[in-house]
Amino acid sequence: MSNLAYDTDVLGSASAEEIAQLNAMRPVPRISIHAFCETESVSKPIERAGEDRRLSKAHMRIVMGGLESALDYYVTTPTPNLIILESRAEPKELLHSLERLAEVCDPSTKVIVIGHYNDVGLYRELLRFGISEYVVAPISLADVVANISRIFVNPEAAPLGxxxxxxxxxxxxxxxxxxxxxxxxxxxxxxxxxxxxxxxxxxxxxxxxxxxxxxxxxxxxxxxxxxxxxxxxxxxxxxxxxxxxxxxxxxxxxxxxxxxxxxxxxxxxxxxxxxxxxxxxxxxxxxxxxxxxxxxxxxxxxxxxxxxxxxxxxxxxxxxxxxxxxxxxxxxxxxxxxxxxxxxxxxxxxxxxxxxxxxxxxxxxxxxxxxxxxxxxxxxxxxxxxxxxxxxxxxxxxxxxxxxxxxxxxxxxxxxxxxxxxxxxx
CATH class of the missing domain: 3.40.50.300 (P-loop containing nucleotide triphosphate hydrolases)
Incomplete structure (x- = not known):
């Protein structure tokens, strides 16, 4: 391929499709985000999202360990604006763990759950439980930015120039x-x-x-x-x-x-x-x-x-x-x-x-x-x-x-x- 053409190396770590999706998204305000991941396939896109300019004002922290690590961590630490949780647990076990998390979670904290079960019933149950979003793995960089943006950027606000x-x-x-x-x-x-x-x-x-x-x-x-x-x-x-x-x-x-x-x-x-x-x-x-x-x-x-x-x-x-x-x-x-x-x-x-x-x-x-x-x-x-x-x-x-x-x-x-x-x- 000619060096004069845009190739994947020049475009950086995001694909052309992801770049097109990201260009339509607005910057996220100054918020704190904690992500608790169990797999690299989830932690890597979140890490890349933390480097994106649309999240430049946000403070991102990524911890390997999933829901159990989050439960241990928030016993003594205040919860941030947003928690991203990856869990490979079955639906019943996941709901039980989230009940325990609710006991140490600030009411204003938003939660995104990244699960491995494509279950509509689970999705509805999580939303009733107060979870902001449920995403089924695998996820992409654009998925991470889009879901955070949907929660913290007012869709009725005038678009940025x-x-x-x-x-x-x-x-x-x-x-x-x-x-x-x-x-x-x-x-x-x-x-x-x-x-x-x-x-x-x-x-x-x-x-x-x-x-x-x-x-x-x-x-x-x-x-x-x-x-x-x-x-x-x-x-x-x-x-x-x-x-x-x-x-x-x-x-x-x-x-x-x-x-x-x-x-x-x-x-x-x-x-x-x-x-x-x-x-x-x-x-x-x-x-x-x-x-x-x-x-x-x-x-x-x-x-x-x-x-x-x-x-x-x-x-x-x-x-x-x-x-x-x-x-x-x-x-x-x-x-x-x-x-x-x-x-x-x-x-x-x-x-x-x-x-x-x-x-x-x-x-x-x-x-x-x-x-x-x-x-x-x-x-x-x-x-x-x-x-x-x-x-x-x-x-x-x-x-x-x-x-x-x-x-x-x-x-x-x-x-x-x-x-x-x-x-x-x-």
Whole structure:
């Protein structure tokens, strides 16, 4: 299989079917979970679920030993928000053990039982007994996350918006420009509300690219977390287009911008409750808060130029995100500024192959188009709606929002462009 195709190794520990199921699930709130397992076939999926970003706020503890271990443990220890119990006991014995557990279990604690008997009568009896859910082994990672989500996530709550994080493999590769143009295209093509958050507080360019000069922006939110709610954030948003709003960076050096790892998470959660699409313009730095944002985002886009340092950095990012996001699709790749005159370059195929990714787009170097758009505070689509690069940006927007799929093979136009950057034979 070509390295340009998504394979099971690139996708991480979750299968493609599990990833599709997980993508439809919402994050679980801060809860404590204790799991008591008898078999590795049950403990392993639960362990993988504990590493999933949708359970990142939950505290998971896994103990081998099943129901008897739980009974011994809770004699002296308070019960958590959720107990997951595996039992191979017969139905009568299982019900008897659960009666004993009820004597030491807090009334507010939820219980999921994983059994080995596919018995409808047992299922109904367990529900009458007060068990939150009964699942028959074997189970999958998606089963674990889905059952926990069903108990602790309000199904009537408004769906969370999708967060897409853009980061450059190196400074100056055009990640912010791609992010802003994709966000603008999402808002205009789909008439969907989009919020752009410029997270590069000292040097952000979103206010310039969108021709905005707001008095307030994301700095006011991050430095006053106690005030963050939908109403307060709405005051900080600058309206860039009919369906596009901006949380602008101050772009000033009158203070230092050192943040805790969780500094932006409340802002992101609040925006996601009010807008269906959130584009995060992440600066090319590596610290606790950028790591957390890239871990928690629904999609990650890496922008790179076709040269060696970018390839090394992109490879590091892809490998790290694979470990941080084992149950999500790999990040997307955009190769930008291809074909700079007289600059030695790595061909797009050779650049993408060690990353194991098919590029979303290979965007050629067009100094006049990008320069004119930047100097006029306009998006590329406003400067020349029929330009091939604008169409590439539109394709990126469609793929990131799930309105189109990345084709397994480069289409003719991309193939021709890739061939253009191959080293010429002497």
């Amino acid at each position: 999708k967060a897409v994080a853009f980061i450059g493999a190196k400074g100056g590769v055009g990640s912010s420009t791609i992010a802003h143009n994709v966000a603008w295209t999402m808002s205009t093509s789909f008439e969907s509300e989009v919020v752009v958050a410029d997270l590069d507080l000292p040097f952000g360019t979103a206010n310039i690219n969108f021709d905005q000069d707001p008095a307030q922006g994301i700095a006011e939110a991050v430095f006053a977390p106690e005030r963050i709610d939908e109403v307060y954030l709405d005051r900080l948003l600058a309206q860039c287009a009919e369906h596009l709003s901006l949380l602008a960076a101050p772009s000033s050096l009158d203070r230092v911008y050192d943040f805790d790892p969780e500094a932006f998470m409340q802002i992101i959660d609040t925006v996601q409750r009010s807008a269906p699409l959130l584009v995060l313009d992440v600066p090319h730095v590596w610290n606790g808060w950028t790591r957390n944002i890239l871990t928690e985002a629904d999609e990650v886009v890496i922008t790179a130029t076709p040269e060696l340092a970018n390839l090394r950095n992109a490879k590091n990012l892809v490998d790290t995100l694979k470990k941080l996001r084992p149950n999500d699709r790999p990040p997307h790749l955009v190769i930008n500024q291809a074909g700079v005159p007289k600059r030695p370059e790595i061909s797009a195929v050779d650049f993408a192959e060690p990353l194991g990714l098919m590029p979303l787009a290979v965007i050629p170097f067009e100094a006049q188009l990008f320069g004119n758009a930047s100097n006029n505070g306009r998006m590329l689509g406003e400067m020349d709606a029929q330009h091939a690069i604008v169409k590439s940006i539109s394709e990126i927007a469609h793929i990131l929002t799930g309105r189109a799929e990345l084709k397994a093979k480069p289409k003719p136009g991309l193939a021709n462009l890739i061939g253009k950057f191959r080293p010429k034979k002497k």
